[in-house]
Amino acid sequence: MAQPFEDRIDYYCDRVAMKLDVALPASTERPERLHDAMRYAVFAGGKRVRPLLVYATGECLQADPALLDAPAASIELIHTFSLVHDDLPAMDDDDLRRGKPTVHRAYDEATAILAADALQPLAFSVLADIPSVAGSKRAALVRLLADACGSIGMTGGQSIDLAAEGKELSAEELEHMYALKTGALIHAAVMSACLLGDEVPEEEAVALDAFSRAVGVAFQIRDDLLDVEGQTEVIGKPAGSDVALSKATYPALIGIDESRARCTELLEACVAELDVFGERAEPLRWLARYIVERGN
Numbered sequence: 354m355a356q357p358f359e360d361r362i363d364y365y366c367d368r369v370a371m372k373l374d375v376a377l378p379a380s381t382e383r384p385e386r387l388h389d390a391m392r393y394a395v396f397a398g399g400k401r402v403r404p405l406l407v408y409a410t411g412e413c414l415q416a417d418p419a420l421l422d423a424p425a426a427s428i429e430l431i432h433t434f435s436l437v438h439d440d441l442p443a444m445d446d447d448d449l450r451r452g453k454p455t456v457h458r459a460y461d462e463a464t465a466i467l468a469a470d471a472l473q474p475l476a477f478s479v480l481a482d483i484p485s486v487a488g489s490k491r492a493a494l495v496r497l498l499a500d501a502c503g504s505i506g507m508t509g510g511q512s513i514d515l516a517a518e519g520k521e522l523s524a525e526e527l528e529h530m531y532a533l534k535t536g537a538l539i540h541a542a543v544m545s546a547c548l549l550g551d552e553v554p555e556e557e558a559v560a561l562d563a564f565s566r567a568v569g570v571a572f573q574i575r576d577d578l579l580d581v582e583g584q585t586e587v588i589g590k591p592a593g594s595d596v597a598l599s600k601a602t603y604p605a606l607i608g609i610d611e612s613r614a615r616c617t618e619l620l621e622a623c624v625a626e627l628d629v630f631g632e633r634a635e636p637l638r639w640l641a642r643y644i645v646e647r648g649n
C-alpha cells in the first residue's frame with residue numbers, strides 16, 4: 354500500500370522552503386530592512402497548506418514535482434502578502450500571527466506595507482521563471498493567480514469582509530465572501546497543478562475545480578471555528594478577534610454546531626468529487642480532512 358501523504362509533508366515543505374529561499378533576496382542585500390521583513394513574514398512558521406495542495410494535486414495527476422515548486426512558492430508568497438496586509442491597523446489590526454509579532458509590530462507599519470507590496474510581484478516573477486513549460490501555460494498560470502488575488506478573488510473577498518463588519522450577511526453571501534477571500538487562492542493552488550498536468554482529462558479538471566471550491570469554503574469555516582473555540586497559544590493569533598471586530602462569520606450567524614455540520618457537509622461533498630481518481634486522490638482526501646479538523 355502507498356505511503357500516506359502525511360509522511361511526505363516535511364519533504365514538500367522543505368522543497369517549497371528551498372524555492373522561497375532562492376526567490377527571496379538575502380537580508381544582507383539592500384534595502385536590508387525590507388528584505389529582512391519579507392523573509393520574516395515568509396519564514397514565520399505557516400502550515401504551507403496551499404503549497405501542499407499544489408503537490409498533492411500533482412501526485413494525483415502524476416505531475417513532475419520539479420514543475421510544481423514555482424506555483425507552490427508563488428501561491429505561498431501571495432498568501433503571505435495577504436496575511437501581512439490583513440494584520441495591518443487599517444484592516445484587522447492584529448499583534449500576533451503564527452505565534453509571533455505581526456510584521457508591522459516586529460518592524461513598523463510602512464515596512465510591513467512595503468514588504469507585502471514586494472512579495473506580490475515576486476510571486477509573479479517566480480511563475481514567469483518556471484522551467485520547461487510552454488509560454489501559453491505560463492500565461493495561463495499567471496492569469497489564474499492574478500484572478501485569484503484580484504477584485505474577483507481574494508481582494509474582493511477582503512473588501513466584502515471589511516464592509517460586512519457589524520452587519521449580518523445571509524449564508525449565501527457569507528459563502529460567496531469565503532469563496533473569494535480564502536477559497537480563490539486554494540482554487541488557484543489546485544488548478545495550477547492541474548494546468549501543469551500532462552493532458553488532464555476534462556472530467557478530472559472539472560472534479561478538481563469542484564473539489565477546490567468546496568474545500569476553500571470549508572477552510573474558512575474551520576478558521577472561524579478556531580477563532581471562537583481555539584486558544585491564542587495554539588492558533589498563533591489572537592482568539593476571539595472576529596467577535597471583537599463584529600465580523601460576519603458562520604459561527605456568529607448559525608452557531609458552532611451548525612457551522613461544524615456545514616464544514617462536515619463540505620468535506621463530504623469535496624471528497625465525493627474525487628471519486629473519479631480512485632486511489633490516486635488519497636493525498637487530496639488526506640489534506641481535505643486535515644483542513645476541516647486542524648487545530649491551528
Ligand code: GRG
Binds near residue numbers: 444511
Ligand atoms: C493579497 C491581493 C491581496 C490583497 C490583500 C488582505 C487581503 C487582501 C486579503 C486577506 C485574505 C485573508 C487574510 C484571508 C484569510 C485566509 C486565511 C484563513 C488565512 C489563514 O491561512 P492559514 O491557516 O495560515 O493557512 P498559515 O499561517 O498556516 O499560513
